């Protein structure tokens with residue numbers, strides 16, 4: 001089958017990222033039609049050339065400070081200076097730590113603005129809330145279902161906007177996630193008090 005989709009993981013911790021796990025699920029749903037790569041500072045030129053062979057690019061990345069993580073920002077910024085003649089259709093699969101998938105709205109708008117300014121068609125989007133947690137819960141099936149739909153939408157070129165999160169009240173999510181992160185800190189020798197300071201480097 002013809003290769004159609006280039007998946008680009010833009011997480012700063014790509015090899016061990018949630019984005020990688022989401023990308024792998026996506027690939028399970030489109031087999032040899034998709035190829036996976038990661039965005040790093042040293043491979044922009046190679047990826048711009050590689051993208052010429054694909055009709056679709058799927059950017060997979062996390063939400064960082066209500067925005068795009070640096071690898072994606074610098075990749076797009078540099079791309080603006082090397083625009084290809086044949087523009088691929090850009091789709092996005094974004095995941096954020098908070099429960100609300102709408103936290104990702106601004107980041108999606110940023111990619112849409114990039115596309116509009118530079119003549120790239122925008123394709124599908126999948127916004128995943130509770131992206132750090134959902135894969136390790138019984139709600140995993142909900143995200144699997146949406147990723148399957150995303151793959152189908154891009155393959156069939158019937159682009160759409162999708163969203164998914166865990167169907168939990170915010171208070172329960174905050175309680176469970178606080179417990180998780182405190183235990184995680186303890187395991188790594190970081191106290192709750194230290195995690196509650198703003199001094200990332202000093203603690």
Ligand SMILES: Cc1cc2nc3c(=O)[nH]c(=O)nc-3n(C[C@H](O)[C@H](O)[C@H](O)COP(=O)(O)O)c2cc1C
Pocket residue numbers: 011012013016017018019020061062063064065066067095096097098099103131132
């Ligand atoms: C520096 C940093 C900033 C983050 N900012 C946000 C944020 O603004 N909103 C949010 O919901 N999650 C935020 N997160 C959580 C990540 O989006 C979440 O952990 C995600 O699953 C990481 O995906 P990855 O493993 O693919 O990198 C942030 C995480 C980090 C490390």
